[in-house]
Amino acid sequence: MFLIGLIHLSFFIGKYPISLNEYVQFLKYYFLNETTLTEDKIEVLNNIFFNVRFPRIITAVLIGASLGVAGSTFQAIFVNPLVSPGILGVLAGSSFGAALGLVLSLPWFGVQILTFVFGFCAVLLSITFLFISKRPKSTIILILGGIISSALFTSFLAILKYSSDPYDVLPTIVFWLMGTLSYSDKNTLALVFVPMVFGIVILSFSSKYLNALSLGDEEAKSLGVNVKYIKIYSIFFATLISSLTVVLAGVIGWIGLIIPHITRLLFGADNKIVVPLSAIIGGIFLLSSDMLSRSLFEYEIPIGILTSIVGIFMFIFVFIKAKQTIC
Amino acid sequence: MLLIDAKRISFSYQEKQILNNIDFQLYQGDVLSLVGQNGCGKTTLLKILLGLLKSKGSITILSKQIETYSNKELAKLISYVPQMHQTPFDYTVLDVVLMGRLAHIGLFSNFSLKDKKTALNSLEEIGVRHLIDKTFSKLSGGEKQLVLIARALTQEAKIIFMDEPVTGLDYGNQLKLLKLLKELSKKGHTFVKTTHYPDHALYASNKVLMLKNGKILDEGDIYLKLTQQNIKSLYDVDVEIISKENGYKYCIPNV
Numbered sequence: 133m134f135l136i137g138l139i140h141l142s143f144f145i146g147k148y149p150i151s152l153n154e155y156v157q158f159l160k161y162y163f164l165n166e167t168t169l170t171e172d173k174i175e176v177l178n179n180i181f182f183n184v185r186f187p188r189i190i191t192a193v194l195i196g197a198s199l200g201v202a203g204s205t206f207q208a209i210f211v212n213p214l215v216s217p218g219i220l221g222v223l224a225g226s227s228f229g230a231a232l233g234l235v236l237s238l239p240w241f242g243v244q245i246l247t248f249v250f251g252f253c254a255v256l257l258s259i260t261f262l263f264i265s266k267r268p269k270s271t272i273i274l275i276l277g278g279i280i281s282s283a284l285f286t287s288f289l290a291i292l293k294y295s296s297d298p299y300d301v302l303p304t305i306v307f308w309l310m311g312t313l314s315y316s317d318k319n320t321l322a323l324v325f326v327p328m329v330f331g332i333v334i335l336s337f338s339s340k341y342l343n344a345l346s347l348g349d350e351e352a353k354s355l356g357v358n359v360k361y362i363k364i365y366s367i368f369f370a371t372l373i374s375s376l377t378v379v380l381a382g383v384i385g386w387i388g389l390i391i392p393h394i395t396r397l398l399f400g401a402d403n404k405i406v407v408p409l410s411a412i413i414g415g416i417f418l419l420s421s422d423m424l425s426r427s428l429f430e431y432e433i434p435i436g437i438l439t440s441i442v443g444i445f446m447f448i449f450v451f452i453k454a455k456q457t458i459c
Numbered sequence: 460m461l462l463i464d465a466k467r468i469s470f471s472y473q474e475k476q477i478l479n480n481i482d483f484q485l486y487q488g489d490v491l492s493l494v495g496q497n498g499c500g501k502t503t504l505l506k507i508l509l510g511l512l513k514s515k516g517s518i519t520i521l522s523k524q525i526e527t528y529s530n531k532e533l534a535k536l537i538s539y540v541p542q543m544h545q546t547p548f549d550y551t552v553l554d555v556v557l558m559g560r561l562a563h564i565g566l567f568s569n570f571s572l573k574d575k576k577t578a579l580n581s582l583e584e585i586g587v588r589h590l591i592d593k594t595f596s597k598l599s600g601g602e603k604q605l606v607l608i609a610r611a612l613t614q615e616a617k618i619i620f621m622d623e624p625v626t627g628l629d630y631g632n633q634l635k636l637l638k639l640l641k642e643l644s645k646k647g648h649t650f651v652k653t654t655h656y657p658d659h660a661l662y663a664s665n666k667v668l669m670l671k672n673g674k675i676l677d678e679g680d681i682y683l684k685l686t687q688q689n690i691k692s693l694y695d696v697d698v699e700i701i702s703k704e705n706g707y708k709y710c711i712p713n714v
Contacts, residue, residue: 211547337567343550344558350511351541355614356534356562401548404569 183318191316191380192422193415194328196387198373200414201335203388204395204407205370208342209363210271217374217388220274220367221281225254226378228285231292231305244320244379250285251375255367257281269349311384311436313422324376331373332411338362339407346403384436387414390443394450417446460487461522462618462649463508468516470503477503478514479673485618485651490644492660492681493653495670495693501653504670505620508651509539534562538611540621543600552590552598552606556582559613581612585639601632608639612648619643621652625659637663657690657698657710669693682708 157169158177169177202217210219218224229250233243261277262268296302341362344352349359377384391414395406398413418435421442425433463485470478478500485491493501506512510525510533518525520536528536538559546555559581560574582588587605590598595606604624611619624640625633640650640663654660660667660681667685669676671693677684690698690710697713 208548213547340564340569341561343548343554344561346547347544347558348541350506350509351539353511353530354509354534354537354539354541354620355558356531358530396548400554401550402554403548 187318187321188313188316188422189419190325191313191321192419194321194325195313195377195381195384196391196414196416196418197332197411198328198377198414199384199387200391200395200410200412200417201332201407202370202374203414204392204403204410205335205339205342205366206388207392208339208346208403208407209366210275211346211348212275213393214389215275216385217370218282220258220278220371221254221285222251222371222374223378223383223385224282224285224289225257226251226375227309227383228254228289228292230308230378230382231289231296234301234305234308235292235296237301247379248375251378252371254281254285255371257284259367307434308382309436310434311382311439312432312434313381313425314432316380320380324379328373328376331369331376334369335366335373336408336411338366340404342366342403342407382436384418384439386439386443387418390447391417394447397450417442461485462487463518463520464522465508465518466516468504468507468514468518470500470507470512470514472503477673478507481516481670481673481675483508483668485649487617487649488644488647489666490640490650490664491652491666491668492664493651493668493670494655494657494660494685495676499670500673501670502622505539505622505651505653509533509537509620531562534614534616536616537618537620538614538616540604540607540611540619540624542622543603543627546596549594549596552582552587552593552595553578555595555606556610556613559610559615562614577615578609578613581609582606584612585609600627601629601636604628604632604636605639608636612643618649618651621650623653623655625654625656633659657685660685661700661708661710685710 154169154173154177158174158181161169161174199217203215206215206217206219207213226247229246229248230243232250233246236242238246255278258274258277258281261280262270262274265273267273293302293305296305341352341357344355344357345359345362352359374388391410392406394417395410395413399405399409418439421438422435424442425435425438461484463483465481465483468478468481468483469476481500481504483504493504495501503512507514508518508525510528510530520528520533525533553575556578557570557574560570560577563574564570579588579591582591585605585608587602587609590602590606595603598606608619608621608624625636628636637659640652644650644663650664652664664681666679667681668678669684669689676692677689685700687698687700690696699711699713701709701711703709
């Protein structure tokens with residue numbers, strides 16, 4: 133409910149001021165075909181709504197939701213509350229892919245493809261460590277593989293940054309890695325919308341198995357959970373939606389780590405509630421951060437910076453509130 | 460009725476033979492105690508019968524080979540109460556007990572009202588209904604064990620495996636738990652448990668299987684088989700088995 137209200141609110145905020153009256157009139161025009169606005173005004177509003185703000189709002193909500201869901205899923209699978217979606221190297225790999233595309237001056241679509249492909253490569257690399265190690269079921273080895281894979285792609289990224297044109301390409305890479313929603317466009321969104329929503333829905337449904345999974349593989353198996361299968365497809369879909377967030381808006385940190393915690397503080401630890409609600413709270417969180425980033429200063433602040441700052445305040449607020457109700 | 464019939468089970472871990480040609484039968488209504496020294500293969504045997512470890516030999520459960528069951532089907536026949544452990548997240552007792560229903564629902568369905576009722580009934584049956592909204596990880600050892608037994612009942616499996624159920628519990632809770640096992644077995648539940656206490660085996664079970672160095676030392680009716688000689692052979696301890704006038708037997712060490 134709050135999310136829906138916020139979506140409406142965020143239509144107002146931005147460079148071009150829109151009054152409440154205009155917004156209502158516009159909705160009236162759109163749904164009831166009656167309005168007091170002039171034709172010109174409607175055209176301007178139409179453009180702002182459907183080409184600028186609408187894709188941006190959906191992008192923000194989708195990314196927040198994806199990172200929230202991926203974060204809570206990974207935390208449950210690895211039985212570790214300090215895990216974030218980047219644990220298996222997906223964010224490092226995607227960043228490298230994006231930078232590679234920019235250095236090669238590929239068209240934007242090519243950059244996005246590389247972003248996605250390298251995100252998956254990085255995760256595959258960390259899983260490969262499982263198979264060359266002698267303990268193919270060990271979570272520690274998998275996390276270690278993720279750290280190695282992240283480090284590898286981060287160094288590759290550093291090489292790219294170091295060797296790229298400091299006046300043109302380098303700033304673009306740096307801004308992209310800070311995360312920004314200002315590139316959000318309808319076409320990319322249309323392409324990734326279905327897989328992202330599908331991933332979020334699948335992970336939300338399978339979240340009921342995560343409680344059992346976090347007690348250990350053997351106990352989960354004895355409860356009738358197909359451990360291998362659930363782990364593989366949870367990691368697959370969490371990787372999918374995380375790498376797609378980078379495709380849409382670069383690396384937006386912090387959400388995947390903090391949103392699951394906020395959700396748990398508010399609603400308890402039960403993963404079958406935490407995962408779907410992480411989607412909603414993640415969406416709310418990123419949308420409000422984005423509104424701030426658009427309206428705080430004359431120019432837009434990269435959203436990646438703001439999520440950290442807003443995240444800390446949100447976390448403190450929830451922490452204080454939770455202390456009153458839980459203890 | 461014969462529930463589990465396992466023949467010639469052998470298992471090795473990194474070239475070390477853990478179990479060697481074990482035959483194992485379990486009948487409806489049995490409470491079977493697995494006894495033996497640390498490292499004799501009790502827990503390994505449990506895990507093999509649960510389908511968690513693969514072994515040589517054949518295991519049939521309700522006259523079907525264990526390999527032909529899916530995880531879910533097997534979980535509807537055998538439930539498992541593991542040794543006490545910590546949970547990473549602060550699940551409520553209801554969350555933990557509801558895990559027992561996972562084998563009964565599909566991927567895209569959620570727990571129904573009926574599932575929740577089953578969970579409530581098992582908590583009621585074990586006598587821990589009042590714990591329902593408590594945080595599992597903050598319970599005492601005894602309460603945790605009771606909740607895990609409630610989860611096993613919620614799973615509605617014919618057979619319940621328990622790995623050292625009383626370890627870590629205080630004296631009073633140990634006896635309470637054994638009494639509960641006895642009551643549940645009278646209601647038709649079948650138990651297999653590992654234990655380090657001959658006394659507990661004598662009190663709560665009707666069958667015993669003694670393992671020594673991965674082989675069966677002896678097995679059968681508990682009063683006939685858990686004898687002075689066998690305990691001496693298992694643990695190298697001299698004991699006396701005393702019969703009381705109420706029919707129970709007790710095991711007292713001679714020190």
